[in-house]
Amino acid sequence: MKALVLEANQSFTIKDIETPVPKEDEALIKVAYCGICGSDLARYFDGKVHNYPIVLGHEFSGTVEAVGASVDSVAVGDRVVVAPLLPNKDDPFMQKGSPALSSSYSFLGSRENGAMAEYVVVKAENLLVLPETVTLAEAALIEPLTVAIHGIERIVLPAGEHVCVLGAGTIGIMTILALKARGAGKVTAIDINDEKLAFAKKIGADDTINSLKEDPVSYASKHGKPGAVIETAGVPSSQEQAVALVEKKGKIVFVGTASGDVTFPAATFEKILREELEITGSWMSYSGPFPGYEWQAAIDYIASGKIDVKPLIHDVFKLEDGDKPFQAMKDPDNHSIKLLYQIAENEGQVGK
Template sequence: MEMMKALVIEGVHELIYKDIPVPELQDDEVLVKVRACGICGSDIPRAKDGGVHSYPIVIGHEFSGNIVKIGNQVKNFKEGERVTAAPLIPCHSCENCSKGRPAMCTHYSFIGSRQNGAMAQYVAVPSRNIVQITDKVTYEQAACIEPITVAIHGIERIAHLQSGKTAIVYGCGTIGILTMQCLKAKGIECVYVIDIEDEKLELAKKMGAYKTINSSEIDVPMYFEKHGKVDYVFETAGVNILQSQVLSLVKKTGSVVYIGTAHHDVTIPSKIFELILRGELNVTGSWMSYSAPFPGNEWKAAMEYLQSGKIRVDEMITHKFHLSAGYRAFKAMLDKRQNSLKVMYVMD
């Protein structure tokens, strides 16, 4: 039996670098040799708190690499191709899948969550999930395609996004900075970015934010009452207080998109909630990054944005580790003194 190195979660704080069998391929799958794998914020509770569906599990869903083996029924790919992959594995037969809404699938699997992922030397992927990458895009850059698609999908939850409008991105993590860049790529130049960490705000400014605001120093609602509310607000931080506050920052008939996951109960004061009614606000959530035909135009657009330079990610990759570093990479994300943004395992 052929073996490979992988990071395996076997319990709370038990992220073990060990040998496990190389995945056996189904007929419709390809085997990808992983070159780079980013750590998503959703991976932290999986590794830190045991927030997994089952043990043991290999996590990691932001990855790139090259195909080293193909299943018997795979015709459209060949060995050696440079690729990334959409981690969602929808059933393709439920009501939502049949209507072109794969992210709403009720019988899905997910690479790096419900089945073994890419914090390993090799990962098995359905061929229909594979997205080819060009030689102009590095493996590290390509490992950022999945979070880019999350940002694109969030923006496109606004049906008639118009250039020349104004926007706020609340939260300056990976998804926040990518959302800001994607808005600019779609012609919205006036994008405010709000956070409490000056280092991240400085990076957002460097990468094109119209204005950055440290919300620990400025009363944000008062600022926009004085300077004018915006057309669109994107909440990417997943902070319950902000998830209420953002409703007060948007113009009447404006749009609010929730991208960040809620970790605590969200309480909305009646006066804030009434703004939805009186302003006829468009309030929506954004879940993952998929559309039809699967995996969706988000994935094509992310590749094009990277290749054209409209989206930059090199400055966002603040820490790189070999896979054998194990939990040290997660500690870099959790230690605020390290000013981490995107932390990545690089296999070579």
């Protein structure tokens, strides 16, 4: 089969490699679309992989091509989305319904070969069958949508709550969509890029703030502080802002992976105590029973039309394009939300 193989740091090669054979409890998936995650950029540009060579790709959809002898949850021909976490079933946190908190797990596209290839083998339990109303292109965006859903569900969010989302990248945009679908009230997006903020407004944000042009804390003091803040950028300045701008007794969810040390001014830290803030983190998108309610919720949101992910898909590439989408995502003048590889030739084009 054809695969885009990362053989060394910033070195992709199109290769013919052996098509994997499913074991008794596995299925062979013919990959349709595979998205590129920010974590893939770190793997490609910064060498953050466990081993070379490796096939990247964990945001993907496809069709069941073959199944192992004991598999009865999916059948050949089923259209599926794939949960890429491969948990350790013996870990206590897996048994407690938090598989992503296991001390040991594997992961498609980082620790094992992923979906930037024509075929990939996965456990049948990692597959969710898609309804006919969800296209395979849309399904390639389900994994990042589940990350947003998981983050929102880390707090109790009253209907109509004012929520601020820090960061208007992929997860920030997905969070805005999920908040609106869930019944949040006013949603304010904060970023440093006007084009991203304009897109956030287009897909549902009620208000936007460019933090290079206006101080979000001062703005919130004048126009109403949010009862909840979800930080998705992973930037130290926005992580500090999350605490500074939330209302008393407010709730904060940290979703973005830290890009550097975070230092809180004494007055900001004191606010956590004096205003009795509720602060939590969010890691990946899984719960029990595996892979979790987040995955079916994401499918249902898209199938019902409550969330439209098509506008997020800005361009589609072939495996033969190599690192072109990776370079595009690193370009500061490129403001695309989601770029996909289309791998199966017969899946049609992405609708806008």
